[in-house]
Amino acid sequence: MEFTPIETEGLVMEELNSGFKHMPVVLDDMRPDEVLVEMKYTGICHTDLVASAGAYTVLDFPAVPGHEGAGVVRAVGPEVKDTSLKVGASVILSFNHCDSCANCSAGHPACCSRFEHLNLAAKRLDNSNSAKLTDGRRVSSQFFGQSSFLKLSVVSQHSVIQCPYPENLALYAALGCGFQTGAGTVLNALKPSVDDSFLIFGAGTVGIAAIMAARYLGLRQIIVVDIVNEKLELAKELGATQVVNSREVKDIPCEIQKITDGGARFAIDCTGVSAVIDMMIDCVCCRGTVGVVGSPDPNFVLKLDPVHLLHNNKTVRGICQGDSIAQEFIPRMMELHRSGNFPLEKLCSFYDVKDFEQAINEVRNGKIIKPILKWS
Incomplete structure (x- = not known):
């Protein structure tokens, strides 16, 4: 599958304990079973913050975290199993899994035998990744199959859930990890x-x-x-x-x-x-x-x-991940919100991506529950 490199932007952790830096990133590889997603919103989760402090020894730096993405599909690989997934579709992103081990086959993808590698190492199973910095350094760019701290990201097909309510895409970004868990x-x-x-x-x-x-x-x-x-x-x-x-x-x-x-x-x-x-x-x-x-x-x-x-x-x-099948449970949470049982409006606070440091500080200080970054 031919893929033309694309320059985008993201919040990058260049090294251990370096925090996040807003900088350009080049996407230079997309596989036939992957999806190109333009992020519109990205939730910030505690997991993203502890990743920068070295909580996950399998994660190589530089790296781009983010695992509560919501956006629009810009390209679909020819081997993506969900044939209903089209360019222009609104999607919510969640955790990745192999879809073939015993636990995945038994309906417990959050117990995937390759969970740590596919999610916390931010790489494909063959240890490759889809991005580099403009100076040529490779970037661990598939955190939870998505690295949604990128404005454009190459995403595992197993991380994608279609969103039938694009008007609520901003709120539903948070469903991918924290609320689902x-x-x-x-x-x-x-x-x-x-x-x-x-x-x-x-x-x-x-x-x-x-x-x-x-x-x-x-x-x-x-x-x-x-x-x-x-x-x-x-x-x-x-x-x-x-x-x-x-x-x-x-x-x-x-x-x-x-x-x-x-x-x-x-x-x-x-x-x-x-x-x-x-x-x-x-x-x-x-x-x-x-x-x-x-x-x-x-x-x-x-x-x-x-x-x-x-x-x-x-x-x-x-x-x-709440022992969830994201493709089933995230739609269920959408319906719980629509019926008034999950008042997400009371819990989410929105920040422009350039104000990410303010968002991180306010969640650490207990001032807000769920910060969500808006990509311009």
Whole structure:
């Protein structure tokens, strides 16, 4: 397949801990099973930020992150399986998967045996990539199959989901990772019943999505723990039945045991902080389940007491991307939004791409939930 090189622009991490730099990038390769997408909007996720700090050792620099893209198709490779995908179509982008391993074949693409390579290494399976800098250096340019911090990007066909509501493309950019992870953890992975108590640590994008999903299921008790009172107020507005500021309560496990009369049935961590996960295990009841959902920082250390887990029959499980099939679950979230169950308008803040540093600072400072960059 012949491909004429295209110069575009992007937010590039030139080296470890260098942060992001807005600079030109040249796309010089597109495979027959790939799609060329012009980004209109890109969500900023915690995963993008920890990538620049070296959280993923498989990622080579320079690299372009971004994995919550939304845009318009500009070219479709002749071997793309979705024959309904046309130039000009509005699309949402999500995580990549191989589509051939046992877990992919069983309907669990977020458990793909090649997940780390295809998503965190930002390369194709053969270790190639689709872009370079103007000085000739190759760029890791398929982060989660998309590297949507590029204005134009060569995207894996498995990362593309058609969007039938282009008027809401800006809001739906955020569905590709954070909201999918939180909502999918509740609706796809844990599947609590109405009588269950559900505990959520962290009221950021992932935690808020989990709250909305739990409310949608009508759970009797949805408890949220965070350190920012404004976020806790929003959590109550969106469905939390109780909130706890962990800076104001000395013994969180004891407080949760009191609130739930013996411990929560389910608890998920959306912070990626190891101390929170250790504490969370003491917050669930006998036969309770702890879900590790948040992306950890590079210095993550977890201490587990196997005797406590054994004697109390507790389960600790990792849940990636909400165990979702993005091509099915993202359309479901669109419909939840349209029916009023996922009020994304209250959660998304928009910034011109040139103001990316302001957006990053405001999400780190807890001022906003989901920053979305607008490409001019």
